[in-house]
Amino acid sequence: MSRQPVCVACLKFMRCERNDVTVEETMQPPDPAQPHVSYRLWQADLWKCEDCGHQVITGFGRGPSSEMHQQTHDENRKRAVVARTERGFYTVRESS
Numbered sequence: 201m202s203r204q205p206v207c208v209a210c211l212k213f214m215r216c217e218r219n220d221v222t223v224e225e226t227m228q229p230p231d232p233a234q235p236h237v238s239y240r241l242w243q244a245d246l247w248k249c250e251d252c253g254h255q256v257i258t259g260f261g262r263g264p265s266s267e268m269h270q271q272t273h274d275e276n277r278k279r280a281v282v283a284r285t286e287r288g289f290y291t292v293r294e295s296s
């Protein structure tokens with residue numbers, strides 16, 4: 201069986217629209233009044249259903265490409281934002 205994602209609405213395999221997008225994972229600081237902060241960066245693939253246009257991000261690497269505890273994280277994040285187009289950098293808030 202293919203590892204391609206399937207669009208449930210259309211019951212068709214999705215197409216990989218872009219490899220190696222950057223996904224930023226954020227986290228809530230201990231003080232809930234504070235805004236989410238950058239936690240980790242991941243490389244993944246963007247898939248799209250050609251019929252309905254629904255998109256998903258999947259195919260994450262084995263580990264993050266950058267983490268907040270690393271001294272270079274802020275620089276890695278800025279470089280990723282600049283290097284990716286607006287369609288290649290995604291910030292994802294942790295679910296609460």
Ligand SMILES: [Zn+2]
Binds near residue numbers: 209252253
């Ligand atoms: Zn679809």
